[in-house]
Amino acid sequence: MLALGKLLELTLAGREPAEKTQLTVEGVRMRWLSEGALEVRPPEARDNGLDLLLSAGIHGNETAPIELLDRLLHEIARGDLKPRTRILFLFGNPEAIRKGERFIEQDVNRLFNGRHEQSSGSEALRACELERLAASFFSLPDRERLHYDLHTAIRGSKIEQFALYPWKEDRQHSRKELARLRAAGMEAVLLQNKPSIVFSSYTYDKLGAESFTLELGKARPFGHNDGVNVDRLETRLKQVIEGNEPELAEASLDGLQLFSVAREIIKHSDGFRLNLPADVENFSELEVGYLLAEDIAQTRWIIEEEGARIIFPNPKVKNGLRAGILIVPTTDENLA
Numbered sequence: 001m002l003a004l005g006k007l008l009e010l011t012l013a014g015r016e017p018a019e020k021t022q023l024t025v026e027g028v029r030m031r032w033l034s035e036g037a038l039e040v041r042p043p044e045a046r047d048n049g050l051d052l053l054l055s056a057g058i059h060g061n062e063t064a065p066i067e068l069l070d071r072l073l074h075e076i077a078r079g080d081l082k083p084r085t086r087i088l089f090l091f092g093n094p095e096a097i098r099k100g101e102r103f104i105e106q107d108v109n110r111l112f113n114g115r116h117e118q119s120s121g122s123e124a125l126r127a128c129e130l131e132r133l134a135a136s137f138f139s140l141p142d143r144e145r146l147h148y149d150l151h152t153a154i155r156g157s158k159i160e161q162f163a164l165y166p167w168k169e170d171r172q173h174s175r176k177e178l179a180r181l182r183a184a185g186m187e188a189v190l191l192q193n194k195p196s197i198v199f200s201s202y203t204y205d206k207l208g209a210e211s212f213t214l215e216l217g218k219a220r221p222f223g224h225n226d227g228v229n230v231d232r233l234e235t236r237l238k239q240v241i242e243g244n245e246p247e248l249a250e251a252s253l254d255g256l257q258l259f260s261v262a263r264e265i266i267k268h269s270d271g272f273r274l275n276l277p278a279d280v281e282n283f284s285e286l287e288v289g290y291l292l293a294e295d296i297a298q299t300r301w302i303i304e305e306e307g308a309r310i311i312f313p314n315p316k317v318k319n320g321l322r323a324g325i326l327i328v329p330t331t332d333e334n335l336a
């Protein structure tokens with residue numbers, strides 16, 4: 001296998017490769033760009049015009065997605081997987097990956113779309129670098145752009161695998177992309193309805209990609225991911241990469257559950273209290289009238305929405321950040 005296929009090993013060791021560019025026997029060019037960043041380019045005659053950004057490890061302790069990207073890269077470097085797409089592989093927060101932590105000082109996934117400019121430290125610099133790498137990768141005209149930012153969640157979930165689809169004014173969510181996600185094993189999609197500061201929102205909003213955060217199960221350390229079944233996603237990614245994806249039946253989303261955001265719960269002070277058990281699962285239903293959270297100045301979050309559910313409840317986030325998302329079921333009527 002070509003040495004550049006070992007991007008994860010290099011990243012874990014904090015090393016630069018001796019050779020920055022290598023060619024597989026199939027004529028696929030692999031180019032190391034920066035720590036945790038590698039571009040793959042098929043021979044021109046095989047290129048099918050899709051630019052695919054695959055990122056993982058934006059949160060350093062979410063290892064199943066990192067292992068998945070590592071397997072794909074190994075297969076490309078061995079010549080077993082023959083790309084027809086350009087691909088940018090990114091391991092988001094190398095320092096946090098080495099330490100097995102979600103982040104070191106700041107959550108990188110709260111530093112996009114301008115936020116890193118209002119901040120400092122290594123994670124703000126990394127968010128800036130990730131934006132630059134993504135912008136340069138997605139700068140070629142007349143190509144299709146697709147970004148999957150792969151994550152696992154802090155807690156268990158009633159719906160194990162789901163996607164978050166960013167929002168941009170005057171841009172409709174794509175039914176075709178939802179069908180592709182369903183085929184990749186996603187059981188639900190949260191359609192966002194306002195701008196956000198996460199990586200997938202940056203590539204969707206500023207770079208014109210179809211972009212998604214994918215949640216694949218519960219976060220566990222390297223080598224302990226048997227409980228996270230990424231088989232369907234892995235198969236679909238290989239098909240996308242090799243340009244031999246089976247036809248998508250667009251009309252039917254095949255039981256994919258759709259949700260929209262009712263409210264984001266923002267933690268304003270150290271007095272914030274979340275009235276949920278520590279082991280509450282994502283997508284747990286909350287009854288109308290339930291007092292979900294309290295904060296300073298008599299702020300109270302009371303459930304008003306029928307069918308409301310909670311995802312990503314986390315009272316430990318820094319003040320000013322999202323401590324949970326209240327979601328409600330929605331329909332497919334506004335899809336493009």
Ligand SMILES: O=C(O)CCC(=O)N[C@@H](CCC(=O)O)C(=O)O
Nearest residue numbers: 109151153154155164198213312
């Ligand atoms: O389990 C949790 O509470 C968080 C899991 C996670 O890292 N989720 C992403 C979602 C990003 C998005 O909103 O698209 C995050 O919180 O950064």
Ligand SMILES: [Zn+2]
Nearest residue numbers: 059062151152
């Ligand atoms: Zn994450």
